[in-house]
Amino acid sequence: MSIEKLCQAVENGVQDEAEQIAKDLLNQTFDAKETIDRLLATMQKVGDRFARLEIFLPEMMQAGQAMAAAMRILGPTLSQSAAAAQVAKKGKVVLGTVKGDLHEIGKNIVKLMLETTGFEVKDLGYDVDPLNFIKEAETTGADFIAASALMTTTMPHQKEIIDLLKDRGLRSKYKVVIGGAPTTQEWADKIGADLYCYDAGSAPKLMAKLLGKK
């Protein structure tokens, strides 16, 4: 079994096959850095195809699950390698949909895009109290607080997160990222967010850039 076949199974979103190939790989000598690089490249390819809607969300999710399954098996071995240290996490993200808002499809897509491109994500779900974003960021040592809002009347909760950070003297500690259908760059500027993501596809690159990483 080869890394190439593993990447193909991930791209096709076949979780069982990805798991089996990963188990077989463990019995062989394989290059940890190459494995990580190629799996990330595969997910980038899948993400690009999804961004162009050549494939749809279910296929993207299946690929992400296959990737996660393979990493669960290979992870312990990979993390012991020197290569893993070179592919450090791009950043820790506390992610959620703001209080009063029950919509989470967009947020879930962002989560998947981030996780499959090297970010570590703590998903708080939807209807998340502003203070909970901050408490979770403090607990996990996050780099980012990412808040999604789909309704105009829930957008103020994005501002509340920033206001609370300021009041607690924590504003400079976290990069606050906002997104969601009714949000705009103008709104992000108005409330003092560090980053506005127009869509899920743009999030990984923009967030990595904000931390000065590729």
Add this chain to the structure above:
Amino acid sequence: MSTPYRLWEIQKRANDGPQCDEDDFLPKVFHPKLQQVIKKYGIKYDPKTPVPADEDLADRVWHAGWELFRDVGLYNTDTHRMIRLSDAEIKEALYMHSGQYWVGAGKDAVLWKHRQVEDRKTPFCLFSPDCTCSEELHYSMCLAYLKEPLLDGFCAPILEDTMGLKIRSASPFEIAGCTQHIYNLRLAAKQVGRPGIFFVAVGTAEHDSGQISVSNNEWGVRTTDSRIIGTLTEFKTADTLLNRIVHCAQYGCYVGNLTGPIYGGWCGGSEGVAVALVAYSLNGLCIYGAIYNQHFPFHLNWGSNTTRELLWPIAVAGQALGRNSPLLYTSNGFSNAGPMTEMVFYETACHALVSTVTSWDLWEMASARNKYRNRATPLEARIGMEVGHAVARQGMTRQEANEIALKLLAKYESRAGDAPMGKQYQECYDVATALPTQEHYDMYRRIKDELAGMGIRFPY
């Protein structure tokens, strides 16, 4: 409400229906079933024909949607249970829907009736900007829309601020904003001489408390008006939404079920969106007790529904519902372009044309994808409604509609991703008189004449 006789039997299923982890519902319950029915019924998208005239396809989409709704049901995120109905209960609800309802009051009341495919009966015209607006413009925008001749009902823009303060959902500010919203609306309707016109209100209420606070037959939302209650995408609900169903049933106002299946999301492609539209309509009827469904399928990346991958499911689902049910359903346009651009007029005309000929009533127009404050005007909605009236009256066929739709798509489809945002309301309307500027009106008139040249026979 269309199913009050089952209100509590259905609500109870939110407590004791089959349980499911929320993370599993879409990938393990909804999506596999949708894929199965698309395959079973041989549903295939044809991008070359945005308005197919294939009645067998329409009937297969109807059956697929029925099966999807029956077997998946509606997931309650608060109880982690699925509300499901039997075939017999769905049939009963369809039988009990009268196919027509009087909405609005007094001289402004309108009999809203089910339409057939290629029906000569003109569509019910619900005007709505679907966007938020500045507090100081809200009353003027209400006036401007209520001045529209073809308006049968109105859903006003959403307030973002009240008394200069930002409205935050579920807070006291939301209740204040909802009160301001309905007072502006009532005053505007009275001033233009349409005091009993049908309202879908109030859009400012995101939370159930805001919605319930304005139920009042003297000054608020009347029992001759409607509330719109959303279904969470895809096929999910929550107690805050179910609360509104019970309130509306007990208060006695009409309910519309708001749904937005996403092209590229869990519905997959055009086929899945078409099937979901049918299933959502049955959900609205059976679980929400809605007398009508308000559908806005949209593109995951663009947030619009005027390109062919969305027009096709609108056309097919409309035919499925028109041929197989007595239901009422509005087609809610979402354009890429904003006000006072030629593109928004072409997009709205195309959306209204396709929808009307395939049996829909009209809900126009969320300009610039309803993303930006103040970025909608009545004039783009007017052209859509005028197209709807014209093509119904002339008895336009699906084949004729398809030909015109292809011509219109050629004018704007390639610019969907980077469409012009256009102007804000106050830049192309006189705020004091609530009338379009001459420049804006001239653009509308020029496009209307161009549409007439394509074969749309406007009565005036």
